[in-house]
Amino acid sequence: MRSVSKTYTTSKKGVVRAIDSVSFDVKAGEFVSIVGHSGCGKTTLLRIITGLTEPTTGSVTISGKAVALPMRGVGHVYQKPALMPWRSAIENVLLPIELLHGDKESARKKASALLASVGLKGFESLYPRELSVGMQHRVSLARALIHDPQILVMDEPFGSLDELTREEMATELLKITESLNKTVFFVTHSVSEAVMLGDRVLVLSPRPSKLVSDVAINVPRPRTEKVRTQSSFIAYCEEIRSRLGSNLEGQRPVQ
Ligand SMILES: Nc1ncnc2c1ncn2[C@@H]1O[C@H](COP(=O)(O)OP(=O)(O)OP(=O)(O)O)[C@@H](O)[C@H]1O
């Protein structure tokens, strides 16, 4: 990403400067956590990376090519699982295959294996209403992985979960991403989640977002839940919180 800026113009709010000259490089297979105050431009940044929003100035390239739609090698996970209520868990995972007219029957085995890898073996034929919210999130992660994307973009995927489920999901995600070796962009409001999962944490300033810090997390992998108690982990969290600043009034809490 090179000198990317984004300005929105709306009739009601006029000009809103969301992103201000952000540049960074990401290696294939890196897990990049992104933290910043609410409304600073994190979702905008993810949309620019995946070609859904055009930057006002600056450029984004992936493997030397300018980002352009449609981008097939990207899996998306959002804050809400957004499952189709009338489709079973496995049918939801298979939806992207169906939409792109792929061979659904041959993908069924893979969908089953993905559901098993997110801890949902035996739940394939249940409908979303029969699953807990945490389970629905797991289905949404499996759905994002069905195309075996090179890049996984996650926008506050666990934001609506209670703390315990959230920690469980973070541990699951750690296992999955460490085994899959994908490039991941992971937006979160939780500093500890960002550090636990990330090879790096990009810290954005309040709007217009500048990249205020790019912290390499030198905690060896594979990581486990125990990482949270290590002194280096706590020091990283403190460093990132101080970079974020304490001006949190009116914002969602940064944990
Ligand atoms: N399509 C749009 N049109 C106009 N303004 C927009 C649009 N999308 C985002 N914005 C504005 O850009 C700014 C950044 O929004 P964005 O959704 O990227 O923030 P965010 O960091 O993801 O926030 P949150 O943490 O609350 O999800 C906000 O002021 C928002 O109002």
Ligand SMILES: [Mg+2]
């Ligand atoms: Mg957002």
